[in-house]
Amino acid sequence: MDGTQEIRDAFAGAEAFGAGGHYGGADAAPPEDPRPPEEIGSEYSLNDYGNGLRFLLYGGRERSLFVPRVGWHVWTGKVWRLDEDKVKIRALAQRVGGRILEEVPFVALSEEERLALDAFDAVKKERAKILAKDKGERSSADLMRLAEIALLEDEATAARKALASRRRSHTNHAKAAGDTAKINNMLTEASIEVATPLDRLNVDPLAINTATGLVRLVPVVGSDRWQCHVEPHRREHMISKIMPVDFDPDAECPLFKDFVERIQPDQDRRDFLRRWFGYSLTGLTGEQKLVFAHGSGRNGKSTLIDVIAKMMSDYATTVPIETLTGSEQRKGSDATPDLVRIPGARMVRASEPEHGQKMKEALVKALTGGEPILIRRMMQEFVEVTPEFKLTISGNAKPEIRGGDDGIWRRVLLVPFEEQIPDDQVDKGLPAKLWEERAGILQWLIGGALDYLRDGLKIPASVLAATAEYREHSDPLRRFLLDACEITGDPALFTPARDLVEAFQAWQERAGNEPWGKRQISIQIKARSEIMQHPDSGARFTAAKVSDTGYRGIALTVAAAADLRSRRNIGPGWLDKRDLR
Structure with a gap:
C-alpha cells in the first residue's frame, strides 16, 4: 500500500468536514462506515499521520478538539474542557x-496478492492430478503445466510472506506507538483534523452552561420580556465554560437576599447590582462599563463578589490589580500571562488598589x-x-x-458600600x-440578567452622584484650573x-501630594484647552503662541501667582509683569 487512497480519503474528508476539520467548519457529522473500526484503521499508513487518523478513529474525534494557540479540549459530557497539561x-x-494491535x-x-493466491488455489487439483501420474506417464504438456503452476505457487508464497511481513511491521508499529x-x-497530526478557531x-x-444543562435566555415573542429555557x-x-x-x-436563597440587603440597604442599588451581575452572566459587552465597589473594610463587598465569582467558575477570572493600576507599561511584544484566562470569561475581578495608584487608562x-x-x-504566539x-x-x-475626558469616565460606575458590620x-x-444556596443565587442572577435585557442597567442616581464625586476628586488639574486660575475667555x-x-x-x-511630571501636565493642559468650559460662565481658554507657547483667556489667581513666586524665589514685582497681550 502506497498511501494514495489514504490521501484521497483525507482530501475527501477535508471537503466534507470543512477547512477547520470535523468541528472547524462542518455542520454534518462524518459519514458512517459500517466496517469495524479496526478494519478501517488497518488501512492507515504506519507513520505519524496514520496514527493521528487512528487517534480520531478510536474516539478522539468525538472526545477532543484543538484550538490553535490555546490548546487541546476534551469533552467531559457537559463541557469542552481545556486540557492545559x-x-x-x-x-x-x-x-x-x-x-493498533487489534488491527493486525x-x-x-492486496488485490494483486489475492489474485495470486486465488490463481494458485484454482490449479491445486490440476497439479495433484498431474502428480498422481507416474513420472514416465507425464507428457511434455504436463511438465510444462507443472512449471507454470510452480510459478503460480511462488507468487502465492510471496504474497503470504508479504502479508506476514506487513503484519509483523504492524505489530512493531503498535508497540512503538506508545x-x-x-x-x-x-x-x-491529529490536531489538524480537529482544529477549531x-x-x-x-x-x-x-x-449559560450549568451543571444540569445549557440555559438560554430568549425573548418572549410579542413582548418586551425575556425568559430562559x-x-x-x-x-x-x-461550550468550553461551565x-x-x-x-x-x-x-431560593433567603440568607443571600438578607445578606445583600444588610450590606446595601438602598433598594435601587441592590436592584442595580443584581442587574450588573446578571449582565455579567452574559457575553454581552455593549455597555462598556466597569463597576468599582468602594468602601472601608467589613462591609460585605468582597464576600458578595467572591461568592458570585465562585459560582460563575469558568465564566469568571481574576487579574492582579497591578494589571490595571501603576506606572509600569508593557511593550507591544511583551507576554501577557495575567490576561491569558480572559478568553471566554464574562466576569473579571480585581481588588484592593493601593492608595494613590494610577489607573492604566488606555488598558482599561x-x-x-x-x-x-x-x-x-509565555513563549507562545499572540492570540x-x-x-x-x-x-x-x-x-x-x-x-x-x-x-479628564469622557473616554475613561463614561466607563466608570462607583458603587458605595457604606455599611460596616x-x-x-x-x-x-x-x-x-x-x-x-448557590442554586437559588443562580436564579437571582438569571433574574437580574432578564431584567437587564428588558430594561438595561438603570443606573441609580446615587451611583451617578458617587461617580461624579469620584471624578471631581480624581481630577486635580481641573480643580487647579477652577480654583487657582481665572478662566475668562x-x-x-x-x-x-x-x-x-x-x-x-x-x-x-x-496640598501635600506628589507633583505630576512637567510633560504630563503640559499634555493634559493642552487637552483641557480643547474641551473644558468654566461651569459658571462657559468661558474657555485656548492654546496660543506669542513670544512663548501659552494660553489665551486664562490667568493665575493672585494666590497661585504668589505660590509660584515663592517656588521660584522671585520677588513680588513678578506678579505685575504677567503678560496682557
Missing part, C-alpha cells in the same frame, strides 16, 4: 497502541471597549480575542484617574452558608504654558 488527551493517545488480523492482502515522541507526533467556542452570548448538554453547542451549579427554577479602555485585543502566553467580560473592581482606596456580628462561616489675557505647569506643581505640593 494534556493529561487527558495524552491518556486517550496512549490507548491507540493497543488498538485485519491487515489484508513512545513519548510517537504520542507527541500523533497528537500533532477560538471564535467557534461559546458563540451565543446569552447561553434549558437544553441538554451537547458537543455541538461548542458553572458548578444546578439550574433549579424553584431554588481597551479591555472594556468591546474591540479585539492581543494576548500571549486575538474579543473581550466578553465585565470588569468589577473592589477596594478601600480609589485608583487615581488622571484623564460590627466585629461581634461578623460571621466567618457566611461564605460557606451562602455557597449552600478674554483673548487679551495670555499666560505662558511654563507658568501654568509650575503653578500646578506648586499647588500639588501645597
Whole structure:
C-alpha cells in the first residue's frame, strides 16, 4: 500500500468536514462506515499521520478538539474542557497502541496478492492430478503445466510472506506507538483534523452552561420580556465554560437576599447590582462599563463578589490589580500571562488598589471597549480575542484617574458600600452558608440578567452622584484650573504654558501630594484647552503662541501667582509683569 487512497480519503474528508476539520467548519457529522473500526484503521499508513487518523478513529474525534494557540479540549459530557497539561488527551493517545494491535488480523492482502493466491488455489487439483501420474506417464504438456503452476505457487508464497511481513511491521508499529515522541507526533497530526478557531467556542452570548444543562435566555415573542429555557448538554453547542451549579427554577436563597440587603440597604442599588451581575452572566459587552465597589473594610463587598465569582467558575477570572493600576507599561511584544484566562470569561475581578495608584487608562479602555485585543502566553504566539467580560473592581482606596475626558469616565460606575458590620456580628462561616444556596443565587442572577435585557442597567442616581464625586476628586488639574486660575475667555489675557505647569506643581505640593511630571501636565493642559468650559460662565481658554507657547483667556489667581513666586524665589514685582497681550 502506497498511501494514495489514504490521501484521497483525507482530501475527501477535508471537503466534507470543512477547512477547520470535523468541528472547524462542518455542520454534518462524518459519514458512517459500517466496517469495524479496526478494519478501517488497518488501512492507515504506519507513520505519524496514520496514527493521528487512528487517534480520531478510536474516539478522539468525538472526545477532543484543538484550538490553535490555546490548546487541546476534551469533552467531559457537559463541557469542552481545556486540557492545559494534556493529561487527558495524552491518556486517550496512549490507548491507540493497543488498538493498533487489534488491527493486525485485519491487515489484508492486496488485490494483486489475492489474485495470486486465488490463481494458485484454482490449479491445486490440476497439479495433484498431474502428480498422481507416474513420472514416465507425464507428457511434455504436463511438465510444462507443472512449471507454470510452480510459478503460480511462488507468487502465492510471496504474497503470504508479504502479508506476514506487513503484519509483523504492524505489530512493531503498535508497540512503538506508545513512545513519548510517537504520542507527541500523533497528537500533532491529529490536531489538524480537529482544529477549531477560538471564535467557534461559546458563540451565543446569552447561553449559560450549568451543571444540569445549557440555559438560554430568549425573548418572549410579542413582548418586551425575556425568559430562559434549558437544553441538554451537547458537543455541538461548542461550550468550553461551565458553572458548578444546578439550574433549579424553584431554588431560593433567603440568607443571600438578607445578606445583600444588610450590606446595601438602598433598594435601587441592590436592584442595580443584581442587574450588573446578571449582565455579567452574559457575553454581552455593549455597555462598556466597569463597576468599582468602594468602601472601608467589613462591609460585605468582597464576600458578595467572591461568592458570585465562585459560582460563575469558568465564566469568571481574576487579574492582579497591578494589571490595571501603576506606572509600569508593557511593550507591544511583551507576554501577557495575567490576561491569558480572559478568553471566554464574562466576569473579571480585581481588588484592593493601593492608595494613590494610577489607573492604566488606555488598558482599561481597551479591555472594556468591546474591540479585539492581543494576548500571549509565555513563549507562545499572540492570540486575538474579543473581550466578553465585565470588569468589577473592589477596594478601600480609589485608583487615581488622571484623564479628564469622557473616554475613561463614561466607563466608570462607583458603587458605595457604606455599611460596616460590627466585629461581634461578623460571621466567618457566611461564605460557606451562602455557597449552600448557590442554586437559588443562580436564579437571582438569571433574574437580574432578564431584567437587564428588558430594561438595561438603570443606573441609580446615587451611583451617578458617587461617580461624579469620584471624578471631581480624581481630577486635580481641573480643580487647579477652577480654583487657582481665572478662566475668562478674554483673548487679551495670555499666560505662558511654563507658568501654568509650575503653578500646578506648586499647588500639588501645597496640598501635600506628589507633583505630576512637567510633560504630563503640559499634555493634559493642552487637552483641557480643547474641551473644558468654566461651569459658571462657559468661558474657555485656548492654546496660543506669542513670544512663548501659552494660553489665551486664562490667568493665575493672585494666590497661585504668589505660590509660584515663592517656588521660584522671585520677588513680588513678578506678579505685575504677567503678560496682557
